[in-house]
Amino acid sequence: MEKPIYASLKSIGAYAPENIVTNYDLEKIVDTSDEWIVKRTGIKERRFAEANEATSDLATKAAKIALKRAKITPKEVDMVIVATISPDFFCMPSTACIVANKLGIVGKPAFDISAACSGFVYLLSLANAFILSKMYKNILIIGAEKISSILDMQDRNTCVLFGDGAGAALIGVTSEREKSIVDVQVSSNGEYQDFLITPGCGSRYPASQEVLEQRLQFLKMKGNETFKVAVKTLSSDVVEILEKNHLSIDDIDFFVPHQANQRIISAVGDALNIDSQKVVLTVQKYGNTSAASIPMAINEFYEEGRIKKGSKLLLDAFGGGLTWGSAILTFNGE
Numbered sequence: 001m002e003k004p005i006y007a008s009l010k011s012i013g014a015y016a017p018e019n020i021v022t023n024y025d026l027e028k029i030v031d032t033s034d035e036w037i038v039k040r041t042g043i044k045e046r047r048f049a050e051a052n053e054a055t056s057d058l059a060t061k062a063a064k065i066a067l068k069r070a071k072i073t074p075k076e077v078d079m080v081i082v083a084t085i086s087p088d089f090f091c092m093p094s095t096a097c098i099v100a101n102k103l104g105i106v107g108k109p110a111f112d113i114s115a116a117c118s119g120f121v122y123l124l125s126l127a128n129a130f131i132l133s134k135m136y137k138n139i140l141i142i143g144a145e146k147i148s149s150i151l152d153m154q155d156r157n158t159c160v161l162f163g164d165g166a167g168a169a170l171i172g173v174t175s176e177r178e179k180s181i182v183d184v185q186v187s188s189n190g191e192y193q194d195f196l197i198t199p200g201c202g203s204r205y206p207a208s209q210e211v212l213e214q215r216l217q218f219l220k221m222k223g224n225e226t227f228k229v230a231v232k233t234l235s236s237d238v239v240e241i242l243e244k245n246h247l248s249i250d251d252i253d254f255f256v257p258h259q260a261n262q263r264i265i266s267a268v269g270d271a272l273n274i275d276s277q278k279v280v281l282t283v284q285k286y287g288n289t290s291a292a293s294i295p296m297a298i299n300e301f302y303e304e305g306r307i308k309k310g311s312k313l314l315l316d317a318f319g320g321g322l323t324w325g326s327a328i329l330t331f332n333g334e
């Protein structure tokens, strides 16, 4: 009998730019304070990429680590997908094509997806489906952002919250169910499309002097409204995926939520009644890195030796769109 095929997370890698921007640095730019930022978000510092670094540069560095750890050569990669809302170029070429070229991956499909902070869970769902369909065996997925390139450094409501970085994973094949991605679910609700939005320079408001003067090219967020929907959606999404798979929170070794705000993470953790030792928290160090946040968080705990081969992970993401998603999987990296 033919062996069953499942998708498996075989490695993780991440890259954070060297330049650390502290809350005290931001105090010099906008009317804010370290005290406010820490109390309202938990963030102490974030990384901003250099002017000559683009999203593909961050993505490539993370991807190289993931490929090395998976012991996969560029030739063996069947597909590259990048999730980003801060691509190297507006419209085209895709950041994935640039990354594939930098890695020496030739003649394979490469494309970007846009699912904001839920990007990595959307990537997992795509990679899972491509592997289960037996179309591909090794898929490189990358969440990468130079969010600083779309931040309005005059807007204290947003500029203190975000940071740059990239996280990558190699999704491969396993015949063992207990080493695989158990389930991924993703969803959206466009009714709240204006909660997180970069209004300018798309086909709705094409680039013009007026658009630039109104600073519409930058990210805007209805923070408070987003906060409330985030807590509710993240909590219910996790309950749903656990129930669907006949699992309880006690079956999970690490809960890896999107790193937007420590208060959101605590509220969701409390709602789930999860042991705080199991909650992966990196927002204090990197801020909100959008699509890169979940893989960067997994990588942090992996490098600290806490997440290891066999760890059961529960991922939970939420972002612009609105989009959200969750996943249950076993970490199958060495």
Ligand code: UT7
Binding pocket: 031, 032, 033, 036, 037, 040, 041, 117, 156, 157, 160, 161, 196, 222, 223, 224, 225, 226, 227, 230, 260, 261, 264, 288, 290, 318, 319, 320
């Ligand atoms: O990644 C995608 C999903 N994103 C999220 O889930 C983010 C969700 N939202 C949040 O994390 C929080 O809503 C924020 C951190 C953005 C804001 O926290 P908040 O507790 O909801 O504050 P608020 O927006 O209700 O603002 C409270 C006060 C306001 O002043 P007044 O009107 O009470 O006088 C703001 O003007 O805090 C003020 N404020 C600031 N003060 C100092 C807003 N930003 C700042 C700032 N520094 N940077």
